[in-house]
Amino acid sequence: MKYRMLLLPLVLAACAQTPEVTAPAPSATTAAANPASSTGTELLTRYHWQLSNAIDSNGNHIDALFARPDKPVQLDFSPYRITVVNSCNSMGAGYTVRKGHLQIGPMVSTMMACHDAALAALDDAISQRVRGSVDVNLLARDNAPSLQLVTDNGDTLSFTGVPTAETRYGGPGQIAFLEVAPQSVPCNHPLTPDAQCLLVRERFFDEQGLASGTPGPWQPLNQNIEGYTHTPGIRNVVRVKRFTIKNPPADGPSVTYVLDLVVESEKVGQ
Known part of the structure; x- marks a missing residue:
């Protein structure tokens, strides 16, 4: 019995469109980094940003964003694209940063059926918040940097940075x-x-x-x-x-x- 899954044409296209990060890692600091600066943007690309907390404008925990406790929602940034990891479907969009705002373009998603209702709700919950213009605060710390996104309706999403392989090994692979x-x-x-x-x-x-x-x-x-x-x-x-x-x-x-x-x-x- 055999089944095959082939993704090579898409994979090779992705290789061509996503440049490697080659600049040296910025030194850790306790000061807030301006995401609109080159240092702030580089910091975004050097970490996997894992969701650690999310509250709405009334201070209530947003449970729908934590459907997979063992695999928290993760944001990955290339110089030009943001990718949502650990939801049911793969999602991504172009983005820019300017004067403390993250401007996210239309989100593109795979169309895999999510049979788990919680995962289906997770897809909707993250796509509703990681879109349009959101306020962004980036704090570089000695142990782990943090990223905070605030949506236009007051939801606050907090992320902890985990170094990418490029950061850990000191250059592009x-x-x-x-x-x-x-x-x-x-x-x-x-x-x-x-x-x-x-x-x-x-x-x-x-x-x-x-x-x-x-x-x-x-x-x-x-x-x-x-x-x-x-x-x-x-x-x-x-x-x-x-x-x-x-x-x-x-x-x-x-x-x-x-x-x-x-x-x-x-x-x-x-």
Whole structure:
């Protein structure tokens, strides 16, 4: 039994439209950053902004925004686009920042059916608030920056910043595609002789999302792909960001892989 999910043309288009953040990370400070400045905008792009609190104009907690306690609503910013993560559907829009205001363009969303009523309500609750013109306050702190959005009807959404991989590893990663075999294999690392590793090979695609070139050789990956959970019996092609580790330990890898997107999935029957 097989099923396949192919997203490569869209994925490659997204690669071309979303530039990497390459400027050095700003130093942490306890002063508020002006989001209209280059420093404020860079700070937005350097963190995943996870919703930590939301209250309406009467001070009541907005429960509908917390339908997934284990996966809080998250805002990700590229230099030109805002993306809503951990709702039922994927949502995104263009944005600009000017004089303390975040101007959000029309929200584009996937049309996946949300069978869970709470998730369907979450989609509606976040799209109703992350739109149009909202007041934005950005506070850079030594431990974790915070972002506050205030809508025109007085709702206040508070977010905590979690460093992106680019921030943690000090620069942009290299985009690569890895095919992950359905079953893991014994690792070939002398320090983990009894461990199981993913079996992977590198894949290559042209601008139309069609396979090109010759895939690399199959080999055990003696490390994890950050953010990826493997299900036995499922073959995946994943888009990853590959980062160089500065001053790696003597017995550790010199690069690390961070999951960007699962672009192809196939269940391989017995």
